[in-house]
Structures are given as structure tokens and as C-alpha cells.
Amino acid sequence: MEKSAKIYVAGHNGMVGSAIVRKLEKEGYQNIVKRSSKELDLRDQIAVKDFVSKEKPDYVFLAAAKVGGIIANNTFRAEFLYDNLQIQNNVIHQSYLNNVKKLMFLGSSCIYPKMAPQPLKEEYLLTGLLEESNEPYAIAKITGIKMCDAYRAQYGCNFISVMPTNLYGYNDNYHPQNSHVLPALIRKCYEAKINGNKTVTIWGSGSPMREFLFADDLADACFYLMQNYDEPNLINIGTGVDLTIKDLALLIKEIIGFEGDLVFDSTKPDGTPRKLMDVSKIHSKGWKHKIDLREGIELAYQDFLNKHVKG
16 A cells, blocks of 8 residues: 555544554554544435545455344344445445545454354355344445455455454443443443452353454554455464453453452343364464554553543
């Protein structure tokens, strides 16, 4: 990417989009186009058409999506399918019509079958049934991958797809119902510590295994791949290391200094038993994560304190 290139980061206010913007600015890119969801509704075909044809970006990072945890995914099934399909369809199609040099579509590890072998290799896509609770979101993301490949095959577009593992970091969502497991645990342990609670209750058995990547590491990988990767299909972005939800909760408890007990509510769903990315493909391309889990959680907790705790 030329330093003078015009780069559109869709979803720049989100955790992933804001990390990509930080990375681009750090690397000396100044011509970055941003629109908040209030300024531009990416579900609106006419609005996106007008925006892209006017701005004519050279490169697009498609990090905008409707996202949430198990409860949100399962409750707003229609919205997760419709909104994400609309966003993708509009941005990808208009990028083609307006001769965008390269587009990166960001998906999610939930695209893989629920019972796929571990670790998850890129070729396991569409080899089995999805996790029921977030199937609509996964279907939308799979469609995005296939759309990028189809536009590459039919029109010669340089559109690539990357699949991050579970993410956390600056500007994360700490909503009591709609957040993912790691930020939810940070909030729960912090509130229990402040309120002097004896216990923190955690959904599920604590046995599922998850992998976590700091969002600024993801941004670093996205920047690297935008320069060095031009292939169809998808490429995983992760650490290649996982741990149980119980061990994650114990680590967060220790970092925050919560002295009470953790209680696991086994009547609540666990979700997929294990989700670990096979990252041999991205390692072979020359990229590896830098921030380990403890350091990342400490950084995220500090960000939570700065933004969500009244001083």
C-alpha cells in the first residue's frame, strides 16, 4: 500500500477497526476514510453506493459487523443474519464497481463446524454443521468469504478474507448481556471486587477451551497480509495457543485482585467445546503474534478502568 493511498476502514469505531486505524497511523498513513454508523448506514445500499463512488478508496478494510456474545447471537438471530449480509454485500459490491485495488474481509472463527477437528485448518470450512447458537452470524461470514472468492474468480478483484480467533483489547464491549467471555469476566470480577462480593458466577462448566488474540496484534496481522497475501479462500489469524474458560477466569481474577470464589453454572450453555486456530499458514507467510495473554489482559483491564470506571 502506497503511503499516499486512500484507505477506508469500515467499522473504525469498533475494537478491530480502531486497532487497524491505530496501526495505519503508526505506519505513516494519513489518508484514512472513516464514517461512523450514524454518518453512514452500511446496510443502506444507496447510501453505500453514493459514499464509495464519491470517496473512491484505493484499499478497504471491511471490519464493520453486527457482533455479540452467545446471548446476543441467539436472541437477535434475524438481525445478525440480515445486517451482516447487507453490510458485506454493499461494501464488497461497491468496492468492485469502483475499482478498489484490494479489499480485506474480516470474518470470525465461528465459521468452522462445531465438531471440526482441532486445531481448525482453513480447509475445514463447510465440512460439518455449525454451532446452533451463532449459526446466523456464521452463515453471513461464510457468505462474505465466498463472495470475495467469487468476485476474484469472475471479475479479477483482489479481495482477501481473514479469520481472526476470539479477540479482546482496547475499545472492547463490556455490556452486561452482549459482551464476549473475556471482557464479561473482566467486568464481573471488577464489580465483585468493588462491591465486596464473595463469588462470581460464570456461565457453563468452565471446561470449553478458547484462544484469544489481542486486537492490536490482529491489526498488525491485517496490515502485514494486506501487503503480503493475495490468495483466494481464507487465512486464519490467531496465536495457536488456548486455555480453558476456568483458567482464563482464574487469570483475570488474579490480575484484577478479586479475592472471592468462582462459581460455574453448568445449567448454562458451554457453546463449542474447543476452538483453536491452526495458524501454520500465517506463520509460513512470516507473521506471528507478539502480545501474550497476561500482558494483553492487563492492557485491556487498564483500558476498561479508564473508559468505564468513573474516577
